[in-house]
Amino acid sequence: MPNKTVKTRIAPSPTGFLHIGTARTALFSWIFARQNKGKFILRVEDTDLERSEPRFEKDIIEGLKWLEIGWDGETYRQSERLDIYEKYLARLLKDGNAFWCRHSEEELAEERARQMKKNGAPRHFCEFRDDPFQGRKKSGPGIIRFKNNAKEDIKFNDLIRGEIVFSPETLGDFSLAKDWRAPLYNFAVVVDDFEMKISHIIRGEDHISNTPKQILIQKALGFSLPQYAHLPLILNKNRAKLSKRDGAVSINDYRKEGYLPQAVFNFIALLGWHPKDDQEIFSREYLLKEFSFGRVQKGGAVFNLEKLNWMNKVYLKSLKIGTAADYALNFLPEEWRKICAKNKKFWQNIVKLEKERIVKFSELAGKIDYFFKEPVYPKEILCWKEKQDYQDIVRHLIYILKLFEKMPALSFSENKMEKAIMPYAEKEGKGDVLWPLRTALCGKKYSPGPFEIAAVLGKKEVLKRLKNAVEKIQN
């Protein structure tokens, strides 16, 4: 039964590019909202003025759009909501639930170090806590803290992990804001989630330890508690939180490398979630139908590039040739792109040949240069298994040359060529004939089949390249 009041959000902070983990959180939040006919919104958490940058916000938005994880109109930016935070902050101070703390950062750091040394929980119960404005900032240091008087255990029910319990003493008087108009994370989140009527907070496991603080603030402000679902983390090879130093962690890195959005979507969905059966390749419709928190994994998942690569190949294979060609066009050097944009059929034929041989589109350009210019290669490449006699190669090439010359240019097709040449190749040894033919056309050890290449190149070009090869040997 769909819950009509469901509202979820993705709340990235624009201090870096769209992280894979953020994308997956967005994906699950989006699915959950869709499943329940609810809403999914975007909130940019840019309260850290020092580190937030517009280019990161742009990247995050582009990444989400690329994956077609769309939010419902509402987009918020915390930096534009300072009046709201100020209002709630005033209320907290007035009610005696918050206070100004005048300790310097150095003092606080020292205190923490002392506590850690004594094997205790590092926390700050402040001496200014009983008079909200005693420590008020005039010019020196100071921030607004939560006056944590909680005695009872703080409990919440996580949709993925069940009940989680914290004892409040370990929290201390935690920070709320640097100043009236400079809210800090835990406080801003609580206010926004309430104001935006978020029903389900879906986020990474690294936020579990923030949850009790947020609950305390919610209670002090008289807010109703949302539901929580803490997703397992995405890990690197060393099983630590995946971070920038681990290489490509931004969704747009994968976009730029020419991965397909469907593949990335499918892959990150499967990183921590699994359907009832063994199906691993699935559409967003399938996921929409099948997703549930009950099947979300509790333990972290290592990001496995090899599997993504495999998955991208699967999607690449199933892509219609026209679609693939259009998409792939973006990954060509300018000069070739112009040629292909004018000659779509030519380009599609090329893509058809390489589509199943590449992992991602960025590999394409390096493999198809011989369609745009004559190949440059050492004559040794023409030898099959590196020990074929050059005289034999010349003999075979000339034979093929003559066969091809007799064929009408218009019916210079894969099939016709094959029919014409195969009897000869069977007789002389397939490798002995086909290898030199293929390498003469493309100048590469590895490539699609000779007839496939020849058909795309066309009769005139094929004859020219065969003659070149013969000359190369004879000189």
Next chain:
RNA sequence: GGCCCUAUCGUCUAGCCUGGCCCAGGACGCAAGGUUCUCAACCUUGAAACAUGGGUUCAAAUCCCAUUGGGGUCACCA
């Protein structure tokens, strides 16, 4: 270090709630073979895991306890 989360093949995981069908299934990767002028694709086969120790039970990957390992977090970052 305190607190919290977590634990099945190298990796992603099914199975665990509701013990027996599991000497543990699938996928990626790996290895071997087949197909093949090369590469890719495809087909067949194989190696590969219930963290450890105690219980409970006729029976435990599944339930209970302890231990160990891994991770997260403890900011005037989010």
